[in-house]
Amino acid sequence: MTLCDWLILIIPTAIVMGVGIYSMKYVRSVADFLSAGRVTGRYVISVGDVAAALSIIGLAAYVEVHYKTGFALVFWNNILLPLGVVISLFGYCTYRFRETKAMSLGQFLEMRYNRSFRIFASCLRSVSEMLANMIMPAIAARFFIYFLDLPHSVNIFGVQISTFVIIVTICLTLAITLICCGGTLSLLITDALQGMFLFPLMVIFVIFILWKFNWSTDIVPVMSDRVADESFLNPYDISNLRDFNLLTVILAVVTSIIHRASWIGAGYSTAAKSPHEQKMAGLLGTWRGALNMLFYVLIAIGIIVMMNHKSFATDARKIKIALSEHISQELVQPDKRADFVQRIAQVPEQVHHIGKDAPLSQDKNLDTPVLNAAHEAFKSYEGEAEGNARFQEYRTLYHQLMMASAMREMLPPVIMGLFCLLLVLAMISTDDTRIFSASLTFTQDVILPLMKKQPTPKQHMWLLRWASIGVGVFFLCGSFFMSQLDYINLFVTLMCMMWLGGCGPVMIFGLYSRFGNTAGAFASLVSGMLLSFGSIFVQRNWADVVYPWLAKHNWVEPLGRFLEAVSAPLNPYVVWKMDPVKFPINSYELYLLTMIITLLIYVAVSAATQRKPFNLDRMLHRGIYNTDGEKKEKMHWSWKTIFSKLIGITPEYTRSDRVIAWSVFIYSFIYKFVLAFILVIIWNVVTPWPLEWWGHYFFITTLLIPGIVAFISTFWFGIGGVIDMYRLFRDLEKRTVDPLDNGAVEGNVSLSDKAKFSEAEARAEAEKTEQAE
Numbered sequence: 001m002t003l004c005d006w007l008i009l010i011i012p013t014a015i016v017m018g019v020g021i022y023s024m025k026y027v028r029s030v031a032d033f034l035s036a037g038r039v040t041g042r043y044v045i046s047v048g049d050v051a052a053a054l055s056i057i058g059l060a061a062y063v064e065v066h067y068k069t070g071f072a073l074v075f076w077n078n079i080l081l082p083l084g085v086v087i088s089l090f091g092y093c094t095y096r097f098r099e100t101k102a103m104s105l106g107q108f109l110e111m112r113y114n115r116s117f118r119i120f121a122s123c124l125r126s127v128s129e130m131l132a133n134m135i136m137p138a139i140a141a142r143f144f145i146y147f148l149d150l151p152h153s154v155n156i157f158g159v160q161i162s163t164f165v166i167i168v169t170i171c172l173t174l175a176i177t178l179i180c181c182g183g184t185l186s187l188l189i190t191d192a193l194q195g196m197f198l199f200p201l202m203v204i205f206v207i208f209i210l211w212k213f214n215w216s217t218d219i220v221p222v223m224s225d226r227v228a229d230e231s232f233l234n235p236y237d238i239s240n241l242r243d244f245n246l247l248t249v250i251l252a253v254v255t256s257i258i259h260r261a262s263w264i265g266a267g268y269s270t271a272a273k274s275p276h277e278q279k280m281a282g283l284l285g286t287w288r289g290a291l292n293m294l295f296y297v298l299i300a301i302g303i304i305v306m307m308n309h310k311s312f313a314t315d316a317r318k319i320k321i322a323l324s325e326h327i328s329q330e331l332v333q334p335d336k337r338a339d340f341v342q343r344i345a346q347v348p349e350q351v352h353h354i355g356k357d358a359p360l361s362q363d364k365n366l367d368t369p370v371l372n373a374a375h376e377a378f379k380s381y382e383g384e385a386e387g388n389a390r391f392q393e394y395r396t397l398y399h400q401l402m403m404a405s406a407m408r409e410m411l412p413p414v415i416m417g418l419f420c421l422l423l424v425l426a427m428i429s430t431d432d433t434r435i436f437s438a439s440l441t442f443t444q445d446v447i448l449p450l451m452k453k454q455p456t457p458k459q460h461m462w463l464l465r466w467a468s469i470g471v472g473v474f475f476l477c478g479s480f481f482m483s484q485l486d487y488i489n490l491f492v493t494l495m496c497m498m499w500l501g502g503c504g505p506v507m508i509f510g511l512y513s514r515f516g517n518t519a520g521a522f523a524s525l526v527s528g529m530l531l532s533f534g535s536i537f538v539q540r541n542w543a544d545v546v547y548p549w550l551a552k553h554n555w556v557e558p559l560g561r562f563l564e565a566v567s568a569p570l571n572p573y574v575v576w577k578m579d580p581v582k583f584p585i586n587s588y589e590l591y592l593l594t595m596i597i598t599l600l601i602y603v604a605v606s607a608a609t610q611r612k613p614f615n616l617d618r619m620l621h622r623g624i625y626n627t628d629g630e631k632k633e634k635m636h637w638s639w640k641t642i643f644s645k646l647i648g649i650t651p652e653y654t655r656s657d658r659v660i661a662w663s664v665f666i667y668s669f670i671y672k673f674v675l676a677f678i679l680v681i682i683w684n685v686v687t688p689w690p691l692e693w694w695g696h697y698f699f700i701t702t703l704l705i706p707g708i709v710a711f712i713s714t715f716w717f718g719i720g721g722v723i724d725m726y727r728l729f730r731d732l733e734k735r736t737v738d739p740l741d742n743g744a745v746e747g748n749v750s751l752s753d754k755a756k757f758s759e760a761e762a763r764a765e766a767e768k769t770e771q772a773e
Contacts, residue, residue, distance in 0.1 A: 070232020106445020
């Protein structure tokens with residue numbers, strides 16, 4: 001990078017860090033540190049979510065998936081649209097959680113179940129979250145090493161230090177500094193500021209990619225050149241796609257319902273002024289998400305074209321060699337590195353003539369010669385079993401870091417500096433949010449319930465800071481020792497399965513039903529955890545331990561026949577075939593099986609052990625327990641209000657709120673679901689579209705319309721964010737502080753509500769006595 005690029009990177013980053021440090025002056029209570037004082041407006045939360053949602057790991061994972069599957073599968077994701085609209089418009093889970101006034105998930109779990117379950121569940125969630133997220137600094141560090149073409153070690157005062165260690169340390173130091181300044185308040189303010197930087201930066205890259213690659217002559221021909229049943233454009237021709245196929249759509253539907261509340265309780269989910277404001281922030285997410293998705297899509301398209309179009313064949317070869325040189329520094333012994341790189345360099349330039357050469361497939365594509373050369377090299381260096389395991393790591397890093405090497409080859413000066421800035425800001429916002437989420441859960445829901453004496457507010461905030469530093473150290477160590485052997489999404493799914501495998505029924509029944517008790521909750525979480533441990537062990541040790549052991553005992557063929565017979569009814573979307581390199585059942589399939597089993601266990605155990613229904617009104621501050629004076633009007637069904645009721649509009653909505661709600665409904669449901677999905681399905685049932693039409697379809701629905709929405713939302717959210725930021729600082733200056741509002745719970749009630757509830761119950765009892773007399 002040039003000096004100009006470095007200045008572009010350093011100056012905005014320094015401004016963000018300075019604002020985070022400045023925000024310390026507004027932290028006057030535990031509620032500020034945990035929930036930003038609960039004075040935040042919808043636009044600050046939404047703009048902050050732009051930064052929190054954009055991440056290096058998210059972008060790398062998106063490119064990984066779509067480099068393998070294209071965009072045909074995206075069409076079927078539209079099934080989720082009406083579900084997403086309903087969830088947002090009704091405030092599913094988020095509204096009820098905000099009604100509980102819990103400042104952490106564990107506080108809610110103690111209100112709904114008991115303290116021992118709070119501690120166990122919070123420990124499990126924290127460990128699962130940390131294991132899933134600790135690869136983030138590692139992926140970010142490797143991205144910058146590959147993107148900036150940095151050496152893998154540097155000499156500092158005569159000591160050879162790993163560049164990877166230096167970058168990971170810097171990443172975590174920046175994130176932990178912001179957390180220690182002001183917790184959620186600092187993160188929310190800095191994320192909102194970063195979001196204001198990121199909106200125009202993403203617009204710049206959308207324009208650049210569209211200028212660099214022509215849709216008709218570059219993009220569509222490459223996307224069209226696939227074998228039958230593995231199309232990148234035609235959603236009716238994808239039956240042979242593996243790992244990422246229609247099963248992932250089904251899984252997305254299930255998890256959208258079951259796990260809406262599973263990660264709730266930390267950060268911005270408790271920061272809004274009111275449940276209604278939190279709900280509106282979620283609604284606005286439909287608009288701010290359009291630019292994020294457009295950015296992700298175009299980066300992925302750019303990588304696909306760069307690596308497969310004949311016009312960029314020379315660049316693609318350079319990228320593959322550079323990738324392999326960097327990977328060899330991590331995986332190949334020093335005395336073998338020169339030989340390994342030479343083997344890769346001997347692979348000829350892959351010039352593929354679309355329409356003349358055979359179409360590409362998942363098994364045979366332009367990356368296959370390089371991957372085969374690497375596989376043979378590893379087997380010759382380390383033997384069959386160890387070579388297979390090492391190749392699995394190589395293949396993972398190859399696909400994961402292709403974006404970094406490709407973007408380095410693609411971007412000119414200045415644009416390169418802007419891209420680096422965008423990803424540094426994305427890295428900071430993601431790292432600090434994930435670290436604080438884990439440390440908040442551990443402090444609030446494990447340490448505090450075990451303390452005999454409640455800490456002072458100052459001690460409480462220092463506990464959170466030290467916990468964040470501890471999580472940061474855990475991430476640091478995990479980045480060095482945790483090897484990732486699968487696609488990012490599949491790896492994260494497997495790690496999160498420890499918590500997500502069994503927590504869905506715990507949260508949904510906990511928020512919405514009087515049914516369900518502590519025994520059912522424990523049974524669900526423990527069974528999900530044990531199933532997850534077994535899945536992790538088998539997947540991580542398959543190539544070098546499990547498969548060789550099966551081969552030694554002649555069980556490979558019988559087990560293979562059994563797996564094929566079991567999966568046969570679900571072919572071609574679920575295909576379980578024995579493979580010496582990779583476990584036949586992928587993480588998504590294991591995850592879905594685990595959720596089904598734990599749901600049945602929760603229901604069965606609760607039904608067998610529950611003696612009386614839970615008092616849901618008290619937890620949700622309803623009826624006699626509505627002690628804060630908030631008026632909760634009920635909307636009655638009528639022909640006049642039926643449409644408003646169906647899209648979630650309540651008497652709390654102002655005129656502008658109604659405009660936002662109706663616009664989200666029209667865009668997400670009427671346009672994207674009815675016009676761009678249902679009508680297209682009907683048309684293709686009558687007359688199937690040729691492949692060229694699908695190219696036009698994705699141009700309109702993936703680029704043109706989202707591009708218009710994205711450009712409008714850039715200005716809309718910029719102005720709204722500035723106004724809400726001003727209001728946030730104003731409200732922080734004049735608010736009052738409740739010293740008991742610290743997340744502590746006693747007898748299924750928060751300490752700040754206990755006295756109020758006692759008075760309310762006494763009044764209700766007196767009124768009953770008077771009526772009886």
